[in-house]
Amino acid sequence: MTTRDWRPLVREFQQVVGEKGVVWTPEEMLVFECDGLTSYREKPAVVVLPKTTAAVARVIKICHRANVPFVARGSGTGLSGGALPVTDSVLIVTAWMRTILKVDLENQQVVVQPGVINNWVTQAVSGAGFYYAPDPSSQVICSIGGNIAENSGGVHCLKYGVTTNHVLGLKLVLPEGEVVDVGGTLPEMPGYDLTGLFVGSEGTLGIATEITLRILKVPETVQVLLADFTTVAAAAGAVADIIGAGIIPAGMEIMDNLSINAVEDVVATGCYPRDAGAILLVEVDGLAVEVTENSQRIETFLYQNGARSVLTATDPDQRLKLWKGRKAAFAAMGKLSPNYYVQDGVIPRTRLAEVLQEIGRLGEEHGYKVANVFHAGDGNLHPLILYDNAVPGALHAVEELGGEILKLCVRSGGSISGEHGIGAEKRCYMPDMFTPADLETMHWVRQVFDPRNLANPGKLFPTPRTCGEGARTQGREQVKDALLF
């Protein structure tokens, strides 16, 4: 436990952000103990809520001077323990940095503070017919700062790309308190692409305090097709045929039988047949003439692959209805089982059927049910392992199964994370994907930005320990290192 007397630091933070901007009573700090990966918890020493870049810089300078690690936190919806506090750390929360600083419709960009919620950006520009493309399912609560740090995706990233493809520039506070501007208002500026380097760095290279995002024009027509199949393999076959025919839909999502029943129990959409082996959602957009033509071709592929029925919708309310179950999938799992553990592996999409079968087999072998909801178009799987944390040893067993699944993804030529990040949770699998030289090269970047290892230490990079243990007690050794520095 903490041995430091935090009062002098608290007073310093209070001078920067005011008394209300510093939280450090145990009760108030409860909500900050974990992020969306709730099985791991750790209390920060102090929580600070700055409002401006200058305040963030001063807070970080204080941390640097005192050799105290800090962890950035947006909305805390991350699923890899990225915002999980480190022992004896300062948690810098962006919840008071929620101003949209600038909207420039003509140049199709906005500048926001990091705490701005993802779908506020779309709301701010939708009146003029624009939107912000990356749309994680958590878009009503997750912050743009968190999206930047994780390089988040969404159901439409098949056609429109993930967060990194939509960020033009960043104002950063580096881990020693220096403020730099990277990128700008154009997609490429002279110099190294530090914007691209920062996106996806999971809070380990500093804190983004202003973010310039690209916005897009809302397409003329959008159509959703919902097909149900007797097997996941058949749905995957349809996905392969659609792509093979040269059509890139905005998104393609598959849910398996277990997930279908979970969402029908909870949101009762009535449009996902409970006896289906899988449903496939396809969204196409563009001009009406293109959408009509492509939808017809897609429908043919759906039936050719054994679709039992195909529902279509172009009207916004109808489309929403078809999407509703998919968007609620994670939440619904909470009803199906006391706990669930989400994985985020990626495989080449041509290997969907065989890998899903193998995941099913692994689940059986380990004695757990695995539901699958996934971004089929880009091979990003979200196996949800259902378990009960009250059963002693269950979490450990589930983590082991999760690890097997991730290793399977790597063996299949894929990745251990498509959009949730490595965080505290998956860092021990990094060596399955990367050689020591690969990791060393990444670490070079880390050393340049954060020579003292104070920004979100113990995340992303592996340490030679077992995974669960590494995640639960993470940070301690780094803190020790930092104090020894």
Add this chain to the structure above:
Amino acid sequence: MKPSPDLEIKQKLTALLGAEAVSPMTEHGFRGEPWLVLPETEAVLATVLRLAHQNCWRVLPMGAGSKLRWGGLVREVELVVSLARLDPLIEHATGDLTVTVAAGMPLARLQEHLKSAGQFVALDPAYPTTATLGGILATADSGSLRHRYGGVRDLCLGLTVIRADGERAKCGGRVVKNVAGYDLMKLFTGSYGTLGIISQMTLRLYPIPPASQTLCLQGSAANLTQALLAVGNSTLTPSAVDIIANDGLGLALGFQSTPAGVAQQVAQFLSLGQALGLTVKPYTGPEIWQGAERVVCKVGVPVTAAVALAGLVTQLGGVAVLHGGGGMGHIRVMPEIMHLQKLRTFCEGVGGYLSILEAPTTLKETFDVWGYKGNALGLMERIKKQFDPLALLSPGRFVGGI
């Protein structure tokens, strides 16, 4: 005849690679008299770099050499390492729309191969017949297609690099979605060979669209600006939006879609333009990369200032193609410092930039090549120092003399 220290370099390299693989670099115009080596495998490339590191030889990497003169003046180097022979296709995952190639693969050859599968790399860079993918990546060189498909940074999914110390390191992967580890692909894209030598890459592919057509309209600067903004505010989905300064100003839109989709979009653009008093202009892309005495610059300005920049280029007797969606593009002007200064001042005044790619040496000696105005140079220098502490790779070529 070369002086003896150079002969020692040759001897060491010959012992490793055989006599054929090492030759004096002729017709280069570089300071010093570098040796040219052409490794045929990644392992040999790594060995060459390790040797260079041990002996403190400075190295200029290149592909086919089409853009060797881009950017800052390279300080003296002992070695030029060409990847022209490190060029195999490693994996074309047709169903996954990805391809993995060695860096020396020429874009043209790859496109030819992909065509049979109905796919392509969505890049239309400079020197498309000779440029290698490694060179395109190292210079982040893109063209009109960036409007729909993004730049090189948006297409690269994974990389293997040989570091300055000769170690092989990779980042990213071979799948279209992946956030494991830092995105070093972005760091290397556009780094002009200053951080390591790219040996292999995985790229995202796209299906070749069934139909495509380009329509160019001309008119006054004011009307073109209005048209450009109207296109941005419309539901048209062009794959290219180019403002062209070449014998007057034009706005060229490229469409790629189904035949019916293309026909309708062309018609819609035409009526949008006609309503603003624009008329059809035969489409000819400007000759950016031709002309004996030339300065070619990469520029960036906000879309709202793009037509004005094109107008200024015309006034100065140059040609330009600016990609309207993001406001980036290329201009060619005469080697007149005054003109360049004027153009740079304009670009910077609207939050943009002007960097020089090709120009006579004398001009590059007197005019800041990159025009970097930000506050992150210190950070960039620290990155360079970490990746290449002896400053052996492409010395002097990048921003701030990195």
